Amino acid sequence: MEIDKTTELRASVKLVNDRLKFSGEVLNNNPVEIDYISPLGDNDGYTSLELLLLSLSSCVGSAVLTFLRRMQKEISGCEVNARGIRNTSHPTGFKTIYIDFVINSSDVTMDDFDKVLKLAEDSYCPVWAMLKGNVEIITGCNIVKHK
Amino acid sequence: MEIDKTTELRASVKLVNDRLKFSGEVLNNNPVEIDYISPLGDNDGYTSLELLLLSLSSCVGSAVLTFLRRMQKEISGCEVNARGIRNTSHPTGFKTIYIDFVINSSDVTMDDFDKVLKLAEDSYCPVWAMLKGNVEIITGCNIVKHK
Numbered sequence: 001m002e003i004d005k006t007t008e009l010r011a012s013v014k015l016v017n018d019r020l021k022f023s024g025e026v027l028n029n030n031p032v033e034i035d036y037i038s039p040l041g042d043n044d045g046y047t048s049l050e051l052l053l054l055s056l057s058s059c060v061g062s063a064v065l066t067f068l069r070r071m072q073k074e075i076s077g078c079e080v081n082a083r084g085i086r087n088t089s090h091p092t093g094f095k096t097i098y099i100d101f102v103i104n105s106s107d108v109t110m111d112d113f114d115k116v117l118k119l120a121e122d123s124y125c126p127v128w129a130m131l132k133g134n135v136e137i138i139t140g141c142n143i144v145k146h147k
Numbered sequence: 148m149e150i151d152k153t154t155e156l157r158a159s160v161k162l163v164n165d166r167l168k169f170s171g172e173v174l175n176n177n178p179v180e181i182d183y184i185s186p187l188g189d190n191d192g193y194t195s196l197e198l199l200l201l202s203l204s205s206c207v208g209s210a211v212l213t214f215l216r217r218m219q220k221e222i223s224g225c226e227v228n229a230r231g232i233r234n235t236s237h238p239t240g241f242k243t244i245y246i247d248f249v250i251n252s253s254d255v256t257m258d259d260f261d262k263v264l265k266l267a268e269d270s271y272c273p274v275w276a277m278l279k280g281n282v283e284i285i286t287g288c289n290i291v292k293h294k
Contacts, residue, residue, distance in 0.1 A: 011229050013204045013226070015212070026201075033177065034201065040213060046176055048202045048206035048274050056195070057160045058195045059196075066167070075162075077161075079161045082159065083155065085155055090270040091277075093274065134280065
């Protein structure tokens with residue numbers, strides 16, 4: 001069934017062994033292998049927390065790129081590296097997530113980056129909004145003039 | 148470099164076209180194709196919000212299975228289906244996420260499920276903990292006696 005992704009999204013995970021390995025799926029996409037670290041799992045796939053980092057990095061990356069392009073900036077490459085530091089007691093989610101951008105551009109300035117990042121943080125990155133108040137998110141950016 | 152995933156996790160996404168398609172990666176795993184829906188993206192991969200659903204479903208699924216197994220319950224299958232309803236204004240993250248379990252088991256009862264789900268919600272599902280207060284999460288479970 002087709003759904004309108006602007007209003008609703010779906011995903012499912014299915015256990016594929018007798019431990020904690022799941023196959024994750026959304027219609028029309030390649031399955032994602034998901035597993036837990038040992039000793040409970042076999043570390044044979046993405047952990048749930050790594051998927052959260054991918055979710056946040058791609059979300060903030062998309063917002064930043066969209067606003068930089070609206071400012072007519074030239075962008076020849078973009079990488080977003082995320083590092084999450086876990087709490088030491090349960091629930092062992094992230095206490096702090098570091099999000100580091102590398103943007104290849106001849107004309108983006110740090111001021112431009114700070115401006116669009118603020119838009120993402122305040123309103124346009126829904127994943128960030130869902131973590132707000134629960135996780136500290138610290139960002140950085142390295143602008144590389146030549147690819 | 149090997150990192151201790153009990154304390155720190157890493158992931159990165161890299162722009163792979165001139166729109167909003169990213170390739171997401173964590174060391175030793177197959178890359179995940181990530182894209183935004185049209186008109187900004189081409190809908191050619193998981194959206195950030197779908198990755199968040201995979202993250203939450205696998206996290207709560209792992210916690211529930213772990214505790215049911217500790218109760219010596221027999222489990223022959225498990226599927227977790229997630230459906231997220233987005234806010235209608237920015238930030239358009241999830242207002243409500245529905246998490247529906249299908250557990251194949253000869254001896255798990257709804258009381259068992261409720262008990263282990265509460266453990267997951269209160270302490271042992273880190274992704275749930277990071278969304279708490281920001282997103283309403285509603286769960287359900289269907290226990291299937293024969294696979």
